[in-house]
Amino acid sequence: MSEPNIMLSDFLGYTLAGTRPAANERDGTCANAQVRWSWQDDGVLLLEPVSRETGGPTRSVLASAGIHGDETAPIELLSYLVRDLAAGEAALGCRLLVILGNIDAMRDGNRYRDDDLNRLFSGRYREVPHSHEAPRAAALEEAAQRFFAAASGGAGARWHIDMHTAIRASAFEQFALLPHTGEAFSRAMFEWLGDARISAVLLHTTKGNTYSHFTAQACGAQACTLELGKVRPFGENDLARFAGADEALRRLVAGTIGPAHGPMPRVFTVIGQITKQSDAFELFVTKEVPNFTPFAQGTLLARDGQYRYFVQHDEERIVFPNPTVKPGLRAGLMVVETTDETLARLA
Structure with missing residues (x-):
């Protein structure tokens, strides 16, 4: 060959x-x-x-x-x-x-x-x-x-x-x-x-x-x-x-794509992110917590010196929580569900 x-x-x-x-x-x-x-x-x-x-x-x-x-x-x-x-x-x-x-x-x-x-x-x-x-x-x-x-x-x-x-x-x-x-x-x-x-x-x-x-x-x-x-x-x-x-x-x-064969996905919009600012960073999310896990308003998710991240909305979900990233990088994305309004605005 x-x-x-x-x-x-x-x-x-x-x-x-x-x-x-x-x-x-x-x-x-x-x-x-x-x-x-x-x-x-x-x-x-x-x-x-x-x-x-x-x-x-x-x-x-x-x-x-x-x-x-x-x-x-x-x-x-x-x-x-x-x-x-x-x-x-x-x-x-x-x-x-x-x-x-x-x-x-x-x-x-x-x-x-x-x-x-x-x-x-x-x-x-x-x-x-x-x-x-x-x-x-x-x-x-x-x-x-x-x-x-x-x-x-x-x-x-x-x-x-x-x-x-x-x-x-x-x-x-x-x-x-x-x-x-x-x-x-x-x-x-x-x-x-x-x-x-x-x-x-x-x-x-x-x-x-x-x-x-x-x-x-x-x-x-x-x-x-x-x-x-x-x-x-x-x-x-x-x-x-x-x-x-x-x-x-x-x-x-x-080139054979046509009408969707499956249901439209649920939609979540980023409303904030948790940023690791120093090596003192603490993320109160264990390794076992899956992506898109919901947290209630008022929950403390991260601490880094004077920095705190509290859940502000009735419910927020965390995606990609990772406390091992380098300082200055994202240690988690926070999202809320926006399915109905997003699908209604598609072009």
């Missing part, structure tokens, strides 16, 4: 091995010459239908995973998608850029080496020039910009699905986060999330430095971050648990 065929049949293994194709083997065709592929960088692979050269599809989809190196289930799903597209066993009806994010951390089995890669986008990597993750953040920004620069600017033509897994359990095993852009949220995205059997959606209300924030703001993509289950080592994932998201992504890539 030639090296490019090995790359396409096991994109994950090929990438983790550090293999790089020779200069004359960085593009070709597969799927009985119906798909053109181009290796662009470590863990970055472009696939396009050959039919596009004669006026084919206009949708462009960026599918990424492994921005955190220990979030293995979606990494495996993407590698299998590449395999099936290359073999002609999955349909490709769009331009598709597949990205495996923090490869060194994936090899280590760790979330990251120096800095959380998903906090370094929108140029924030320049603030930590000596970080191991900084060059990768710059490279992934460039890959996204190059990909979307050649994309159609029409409504619904640009998509980014960034797949993750959560550190802890969740009241909603599979949920999504949508970046804040100042624009109305997309009905098409919510319907796709329903099709993917995503139970809940978290809406950001300020700009951030995640990869999906970057592609939404800098590239005009309909972008989301998916949280699929819990962190596990490679080979220990029950991928059948994520069949809804996998099948929905495959339909999106095939």
